[in-house]
Amino acid sequence: MRKFKTESKKLLDLMINSIYTNKEIFLRELISNASDAVDKLNFKSLSDTSIQLNQDDLAIHVSFDKDTRTLTVSDNGIGMTADELEKNLGTIAHSGSQEFKQENAESQGGDVDIIGQFGVGFYSAFMVASKVRVVSRAFGEDVAHVWESDGLEGYTIEDGERSEHGTDVILTIRENEPGENGEPGENYDTYLSEWGLKNLIRRYSNYVRYPVRMMVTKSREKERPADAPEDYTPEYEDYQELETINSMTPIWKKRSSDVSDEDYAEFYKSTFHDFEDPARTVSFHAEGALEYDALLFIPQRAPFDLYSKDYEKGLALYSSNVLIMEKCADLLPDYYNFVRGVVDSQDVSLNISRETLQHNRQLKAIAKRVEKRVTSELENMRDNDREAYEKFFENFGRGLKFGIYSSYGMKADELADLLLFWSARENKMITLAEYAKAMKDGQQTIYYAAGDDRDRLAKMPVVRGVLDRGYDVLLLTADVDEFTFQAMRGYTAKNMPKIYEDDAAREAAAKAVEDGAEPEVEDRSLELKNVATGDLDLATEDEKKDAEEATKEHGDLFDAMKEALGDKVEKVAVSALLTDAPACITTEGPLSLEMEKVLARGPEAEMGDMPKSQRVLELNAKHAVFAKLVAAQEAGDTDKLARYAGLLYDQALLVEGILPDDPVAFASAICDLM
The missing domain is CATH 3.30.565.10 (Histidine kinase-like ATPase, C-terminal domain)
Incomplete structure (x- = not known):
């Protein structure tokens, strides 16, 4: 031996x-x-x-x-x-x-x-x-x-x-x-x-x-005997036959022109065990320093476990037509985890077992190209087949939003224009770019409201106040939405009409357009602002003046209501935005009411150390209820004023979709008034 x-x-x-x-x-x-x-x-x-x-x-x-x-x-x-x-x-x-x-x-x-x-x-x-x-x-x-x-x-x-x-x-x-x-x-x-x-x-x-x-081993029917009776039951026999087991030519190596949509769909359904055709198919071949073939599919619907911790993302990785990994996670970013498909390259460096990939520049280069092609396909769907894109976004949009949030906004440039939100003014899903194109002259802010129900959000006093002033409001109903906007910190709207600093520049630009020049455009940074914050600055000068006068005149009233509400609110103030509602809850600082609600449903809530939003009770000084408050204050009826303050606060919470701290006490107070 x-x-x-x-x-x-x-x-x-x-x-x-x-x-x-x-x-x-x-x-x-x-x-x-x-x-x-x-x-x-x-x-x-x-x-x-x-x-x-x-x-x-x-x-x-x-x-x-x-x-x-x-x-x-x-x-x-x-x-x-x-x-x-x-x-x-x-x-x-x-x-x-x-x-x-x-x-x-x-x-x-x-x-x-x-x-x-x-x-x-x-x-x-x-x-x-x-x-x-x-x-x-x-x-x-x-x-x-x-x-x-x-x-x-x-x-x-x-x-x-x-x-x-x-x-x-x-x-x-x-x-x-x-x-x-x-x-x-x-x-x-x-x-x-x-x-x-x-x-x-x-x-x-x-x-x-x-x-x-x-x-x-195969089975075949035996030849029927010549003397077989009429009720003869067919008999079968097994036999051996040499069979080619593999298909040899992979579909991703064929020219796209030689493969029908039906062929791609059949390959997708049989390989990835889906009963629906893919929403989009992307096939491409890369040459140069790195050569590979890729065949990608965007599904029609999300698998049941897409957002579970057990879901495994990744593309099937082949090297020279031989399967190396069924799901190579490194080829897809998390926010494109829904993409199915195959990448085949003989240039990818493998370790000696051919099972584990070395983290190298070849793999990263392929992943980067795959990501760009998926983004391009989604943009094409968004612009040319809006109905299909909205269906796609309903299934997979959450992952795109989470991609921005989990990257602390680093992926906002790549993903922000793929997001869709409901427009309160247009009553349809729109992109941030479409919101920006429809903005009023001089508007520098994208306004939004966050909650769990679109219809309720549209009826909120602060939303109606913003809409009444001619500004659109995006209604965010997914729990990740506001966290995504917080991570983005802003949105850069591209190719917006240029804003000129003075009349002379504006007139010169207008004359140039009349003479045949293209209108000047610019990229504009827009702030993302929750309408439930107290610093919208949308009131007219007269409305601001009235609010300031009411604040000075009734300072004692606000102090008394703050004392009655205790640490439930940071302060009580006059709203310059409310029109027909008696009061509303706004917040100060980065944590909104909706974000507080989302965090309260998380595992951290069980530890009892949850952050609280800084709430402000804003009053409509022109509402009849305000006159009742003033009357109670002037009469020295502190008990009634405290009861009214609690009712208004709990009522404002209900409008926000939040139950009062003590629903029984709230119901009793209503009965007492009746």
Whole structure:
């Protein structure tokens, strides 16, 4: 017996037990090696005209024998000499494929695509096999050679027989192992079953460029006997037939013009287990320093677990048509976690197991390009198929908003223009850019109101006050909405009509337009402001003056109401915005009432250390109720004034969709008044 070169025991143990995390990928590795062997012979025939190959004969065969517990992967590729067996299989981590690729780097071009480059894939066979026997006959030689090992200390190499060039890798599959301590055992019989092998081939090696063939059991109806009675029941028999298991040509490698929408839809539904066609399909090929193919799908609807912690995002990553990862999370940002699809690149650097990607610039470059293409497709849908986009946004808009919030606003430039919000004035969903285009002259703020019900928000006194002054209000009803706006801090509206600082500049610009010049535009930074804050500054000068006079005249009233309400409010003040409502609640500082409500539903609320908004009770000095308050103050009826203050405060909370602290006391106070 020959000893493995390098520190065999430690390194081989590492190959079998540490590098590979999933035993079933051994078949992928062996088929990839077989494909490389066929590729090498095919490439050699291109440079040596004396070698005549029938392309239809190039194939990989998989077979199994339950009685002997053997699994065989055969190819009719270039084969190996005794020296090559010693070199490639006797030295762990030596890669004949990598060496071949380096030797032919200048001449191979696109004619050959070597998959295995690390030399350890073969040893994954020992994860499932107690013994591995390799019978190989090099092309042009008359003698075959046999390499055999139990994967422990060493191996043997002897002369053998094989009818033609190529290699057989024969695995003696381990016996099943029972589970221990409640853990499931290992069912190695899966690798000796027709169904199990077909499933693995289609899962990992479906797009290997050569046919992977296997004898499969099929059923057919027996010929009806000539003397069969009228009530004859058909009989069936099983038979064996050689079948190509893999499809070979992946759909993403085909030209888009050669693939119909129905083909893409069928691939999407069958691959990603959806019953609806995708909303959008994006197929593209990148060339240059980094070459890859991508096929992306935007679903019609969100999967039920999209926003759960168990949901796994990612695109299927292939390298030279071989599946490396079913869900490569690094190829998608979290806010595009709904995208399904495939990326196939032979240039992505993998680690030696082909299971874990190295974090490198190639992967980042692909991810960046994928993100741009998804963004571009969404923009196209938004601008040219608004109905479809609104349906998409209803399903996936939450993730886009959270992408801005979770990045602390760093992704606002990429995502802000994809967001949709309900316009109180237009009664439809609009973008921030559309809001900006419809703004009044001189308006520098985007106004919004946040709550859980659109109809209730539209009826809020502060919203009506802003609308009455000719400004639109966006109605935000998702719990993440206001946090998103807080993270954005503002919005840059592009290509807005230029605002001129003086009349002379404005007149000069107008004259230039009359003479045929294009109107000047500029990017304008707009503030995002909640109408429930007390600093909107939308009142006219007369309204501001009236509010100031009422504040001075009735300062004692406000102090008394503040004392009655205690720490429920920061202060009581006069509103210059209210028209027909007697009072409203506004806030000071960054935390609004809606944000407080959202936080109160979170896990932090159980700890009892929740931040509170700084509430302000604003009164309408022109309302009849205000006169009642003044009368109670002037009469010195502090009990009535305190009761009125509590009623107005609780009433204002109800308008905001917040229950009073003591609903029973509120109901009793109403009854007392009645």
